[in-house]
Amino acid sequence: MTEQTNSQFRIETDSMGERQIPSNVYYGIQTLRAVENFAISGIKPLPTYVDAGILIKKATAITNGELKCIPQNISNAIVQAADEVLNGKFRDQFVVDIYQAGAGTSHHMNINEVLANRGLEILGFAKGEYKCLNPNDHVNYGQSTNDVIPTAIRIGSLLALSKTLHPALENAIAILESKAEEFQEIVRSGRTHMQDAVPVRLGENFRAWAQIITEHQNRIYTASGDLMVLGLGGSATGTGLNTHPHYRARVVEVLSEILDMPLTPASHPMAAMQSMGCFVNVSGCLRNLAQDLVKISHDLRLMDSGPKTGLKEIQLPPVQPGSSIMPGKYNPVMAEMTSMVCFQVMGYDNAIVLAGQAGQLELNVMMPLIAYNLIHSIEILGNTIASLTERCIKNISAMPQRCLEYAEGSLALVTALNTHIGYLNAAEVAKESLSTGKSLRQIVLEKGLLSEVELEKVLNLEKMSQIVPLVDRD
Template sequence: MTRTERDSMGEMTLPDDVYYGIQTARAIDNFKISGLKPLPTFVDACLLIKKATALVNAELGCIPVGMGMAIAAAADEILDGQLRDQFVVDVYQAGAGTSHHMNVNEVLANRALEILGDVKGNYNAVNPNDHVNYGQSTNDVIPTAIRIGALLALDHVLLPALANLNEQLRIKAIAFADIVKSGRTHLQDAVPVRLGDEFQAYAQIISDHIQRIHLAANDLKTLGLGGSASGTGLNTHPRYCDRVAEKLSEITGFELKPASNLMAAMQSMAPFVNVSGAIRNLAQDTCKIANDLRLMDSGPKTGLREIQLPPVQPGSSIMPGKYNPVIAEMTNMVCYQVIGYDTAIAFAAQAGQLELNVMMPLIAYDLIQSIEILGRAIDTLAAKCIRGITAVEDRCLAYAEGSLSLVTALNTHIGYLNAADVAKESLATGKSLRQVVLDKGLMTAEKLAEVLDLEQMSRPNG
């Protein structure tokens, strides 16, 4: 079974079982680029916008009430999981996202037609452009969808994952609070620290990033929806802009408001760059933490081996009994990808001309994808790595006791130069620092034991 649809360029025959229409079909033919389809979260954001706009336009008398309810009902069905395979336009598509936008409009129009007892393709009854898209433009819908999609991704994926990671790090900080180990700077021996304090520092780093991300996300809550084609509000009801922000707030649970300057909200991609920058910043620190875990677990015989990461799968196709820090490695790869996405977003954001940035499809995909893959990676890191870490206490203690940097504690008692001579002699002869100090008669045994107390050195003021 087929149906024939017509647009401004002519006619086309489509299979009757598809819910997208002729403009989507043209985009499928034009953009056989990556095979990447729109992210589900971005589709959800578009559907939430279309539901809100349909209800508001119906309330304002711009479209019939029954039609508005049918469009909203169609959006709800898809949000509940139906017809998800109908959003088919490649990520790399027509500038500004017109192809994806019309894909959404056509699917909603055709499903609304069925809800009203009509047949797909009868656009005289429900039209993708004239009704589903009433008072809207790709130019204000897509940047709004990026905002809503990013908020959804943050709320549902990344922020819960960060809260979980923060909790797991704090649990380990408590568990490892009394374990003394050698600190390291420049990858060289440094003064003793507590393993628990290292994990507490990681937890604080993550906590600080949570606050930065919340702050950046506030920019996303100011909408340019209602600006229509170029930010003037052409073809919109005078009350539409305020009402649609209220309705979308009610539907999403986010505190949204219309921009004071709709043209500025349409032109500037700064909110997306700001959020992307916060995500990149998080990725950089997350990458550093993952690298630290890999380093502390290096070995087991020829590395540091101060901690053991939980083995989750065999590590080699040829070396029996080997396991690798695969969760931390995966986290590194995701972080590198996020940093790459941030670079692409920055280039795309500056590529707008006059009243519109046509690179929005790239920004939409890269921003939401960054948030979601980093969130899933962090959740996996917390659940399958951090939670199961154990300390190799005897190894930590041995490194702490053998570190030449213990000599730092002697500075205020024998002076920096004498302490440096002690360190050199210890390294050259293999004698312990304690023995060299006693041999030189620089301190009494009792005072030396007091000064080189590892517990005190690792927390001198605590």
Template sequence: MSGSSNYRVEKDSMGEKLIPSDVYYGIQTLRATENFPISGLKPLPTYIDACLLIKKATAIANSQLNCIPQDIADAIVQAANEILQGQLRDQFVVDVYQAGAGTSHHMNVNEVLANRALEILGEEKGNYQRVSPNDNVNYGQSTNDVIPTAIRVGALLALEHNLYPALDNAIAIVKQKANQFQDIVRSGRTHMQDAVPIRLGENFRAWEQILTDHKIRISNAEKDLYSLGLGGSAVGTGLNTHPQYRHRVAELLGEFTGKPLAPAKHLMAAMQSMSPFVAVSSCLRNLAQDLVKISHDLRLMDSGPKTGLKEIQLPPVQPGSSIMPGKYNPVMAEMTSQVCFQVIGYDTAILFAAQAGQLELNVMMPLIAYNLIHSIEILGNTISALTTKCLAGITARGDRCQSYAEGSLALVTALNTHIGYLNAANVAKESLETGKSIREIVLSQGLMDENQLAKVLDLDKMSKIIDG
């Protein structure tokens, strides 16, 4: 391991390379950075954490099973803990788009842990005779079972710490707004045309139910992530692993994540099939499409202020124009739609990647890992931002809502059972042509008396949801 003071020499099966002496990654990582200068995107922090938790669990399990020396295992665990706590995070440098299956990122993790473990043991970085990235850090493992496990663990971490809290808060705020706006009547609209009156609060109550249902769907899909292929080694047979290893490591990872993780019934199946990731991603896509609809509704209801609906006021958070003074745009809702479009695109890429595996391996896992975890996190961040910067500050324009509800031609719908559909249609037509109110026309034609008409056109009664 000779070299100048600024470099060390490392060897692999392809030859030698000079590695900067201050870095903790090694020769295989360096080759990957040279081979894949693609996007500038580096592995997500949550994905790194997932890999570190796996390496920590495997080191403990292998030491307990007498597969690697205790002092080496302890050093690996200490190194993993240090990085989990924030140290050396800049050492994970391989582009997201990289060697199939994620070998490059996997070796990046192995090399950083090995070199930090060497320092802990009083050795120099690169002295892999004492601690080897392959023989010690990666004992009993393969990229082929580590990476699908890391995707599972990373997705679970992102859901638990990001998306679920964001959804819970959004649901609580929307429920609060539903109660606040329950007595405000507004005109319903279907086909972008006038419809019968509804309560503004019920709009928000519907959104509350929609978001609640999505959380349930995602929580159900999450359960497919609990079965781990870790221990399958290269192709699912468990070659070079202790018979108890898969059980011990799943138990440890379960303790680290707080999830009921367990070895899959068939390790090969868990390593080959990406269907759990497709299932979770499809739930994210489904949530995204409803969030787009909600964000569009918010923009429509806030449109104006003079020439639009302006039934609600979204809180202004920044100036809206570089040329038009006093303009404020629904930027949080706009941002929400953009993120959701991206998540829908990521889902399509995940689907294509999932079906692109061959025989014993899916080599498209780096794409799945990034897209799935990133989708969870940007959706969570978006919902959090939308909730705090938009939903929580919405106010209602009750006067505007009432005016639209009273002027809607769709009020004639309530007359159907009293004067018949055709008579009601003629009333609506005359009202539109003459500008006279529905009330005036019905009374002038003697279709109903004033007391009966007042009861039928009671907006408060018409907009209440009928219990069934």
């Protein structure tokens, strides 16, 4: 209920009483109470999460209008209001802190009230005239926070994956493959345990990173398939109470058409509403990707270390001055930023795991935490990978002479002698080289262990650094 008091305020009524609402806002009394109750972080809902909720409300309004559960003119007004939000209007009206009422009722009602009040304007009524178009009775017809919010997490995650993370991963893979081709002929010393190891191709380092990221992307694709199974239509506890018999199938069909995604209704809506397993699974894939991105970013920093006192096998592109006191210093800031974001994603994953198991009976009340952490993880990972690729990896240059010097000077080259002079003889050669400073070649020749021609074949860096091809036994 509402009562207009003056040009600055309107009076709205809920089951707890009356409150003054600023006349210019589109949210209503339940949102106002939530803003007052949850002044926690100042962090507002992610735009992608808002979009997901609005898309659901658009699909439900279309479906309920078709099924004659709500008048067609009201259905049309809600759909128009939803489209306006999706096109960028009223974005400042979604104001509830991400840490809020369990399950996300406050954010859900924020969406219902904004669409109701804008729908009222479209129909020619004043905001708050809820007898004509009601947030609960019309916008939320046949719905509950308990089925809408887990659906919104699914849709929001799918939107973030398709718009942010997957394009970034695909571009990163392509650029890494391009750098692999560029650096394929450059030989560098391998390192294991941070000690000299047998030589490798610099190009293969980049190709390995491309393969690692490809495998992570495939895991994410597989895990995200579960996000397309929706419990929408389960209503309060998964029974579908207060919904039309055709609603559950039709609303998912409409949402699939709007999003152009192969969404399907859950075979058991109660299960889809209770379990957070699909979110925990996707988050785990993101954590797994993050830990390998940390490794890659650390590798980039090590290989670029110096320029005088480090490895300096590659040159990361300078993007900003690196010190407030040391002139001419440039730091691997894009790689450093990448690790920071990845650590945050790992922290979010831990919180998602804890929240995922914190449900009781027919509801998990920790869904607002899962919603923010999961969608935010996807988006910051995508933005990070895009930035690292474009502002760092794409313009890496190699230091071929430095790489060759390390490769030729590595004691680990003695490994290639094993099958020719034996492991113990090779170990003695390595010890003598380290103690005397003589090269491996010089010592082998002095001891008469191999001829010069034989040694040239054995210690061929080009051959040693090639990956042995996989040959089918058949």
